[in-house]
Amino acid sequence: MIAQNFEYTVATSLAEAVNLLQKHGGRAKILAGGHSLIPMMKLRLATPEALIDIGRIPELSYVRQDGDMVCIGALATHHVVETSGVVMRHCQALADGAGLIGDIQVRNKGTIGGSIAHADPAADYPASILAFDATIVTLGPKGERLIPASKFFVDMLTTALEANEIVREIQIPVQSGKTGSAYLKMAQKASGFAICGAAAVVELDGSGAMAKVAIGITGVGNRAFRATEAEKALKGQKPTTDLLKRACEKASSGVIALEDIHASADYRLDLARIFARRAVEAAIERA
């Protein structure tokens, strides 16, 4: 199908993009990699009157360590995230997820800012963004806002972003001590989207017990979520096969799962338990 007519403007700075969003009063959309927005427009699921292309704003495609934070610019492509030494060193689960997105064309064009702003319930990044307790830095008419990941993903295709706000940066705290992280998924074969994806971040103390455990799950519910019941059952314990299995049985407690032609709700809930355990095991291995 063909998208409805729209105005197209190339923004040269984020401030200009925010002004243009203001001018259109919620009827314009930011264009980054276009890998989610353009298909939505072709299906007329999105009908913006204007597109504001931020893809050519210089210096928004960075990954750097700034003190105790890993800072990732909104325009960093999945390929940039996947291959960044800083990400691999400090938040490997995010690199794992980026490397599993779609195919090489999607990874070369799609951006981390676009992916989290789009908030597809089957997108890969949200699981790791939640597990790392990341902060989303946005820019709007009133200036910058820092949104904790736990407040950012609100519902299917819905985030805490205001209509005239732009994602500028994602900040992930540098993990301390003996910490490891991993992301694993069961992919839908044609698109690569997650039927279920799980990210785990585990910190081991001197005795080998899990001082910190965070598990993020995507693909299962309307939005990505933290498996808090499983985390509670694991925290402070020494990992054993039996404990991991019992604790991760709680990974999908209380979740209303999605159901579609790719997987039933029960299957997705089961995958959440299995992939949570596997991700925790892989994170422990790396810690």
Ligand SMILES: Cc1cc2nc3c(=O)[nH]c(=O)nc-3n(C[C@H](O)[C@H](O)[C@H](O)COP(=O)(O)OP(=O)(O)OC[C@H]3O[C@@H](n4cnc5c(N)ncnc54)[C@H](O)[C@@H]3O)c2cc1C
């Ligand atoms: C064939 C195919 C396979 C895919 N497979 C996967 C997969 O396996 N896993 C996965 O996670 N994703 C997958 N995707 C989605 C892909 O990762 C997209 O690149 C991503 O979801 C959106 O990023 P984008 O830069 O293309 O954003 P765009 O399509 O340009 O924008 C998406 C939305 O975010 C908004 N937006 C973009 N940037 C910003 C910003 N900085 N601030 C505020 N709003 C912004 C836009 O207005 C729009 O509403 C796939 C896509 C395709 C086409």
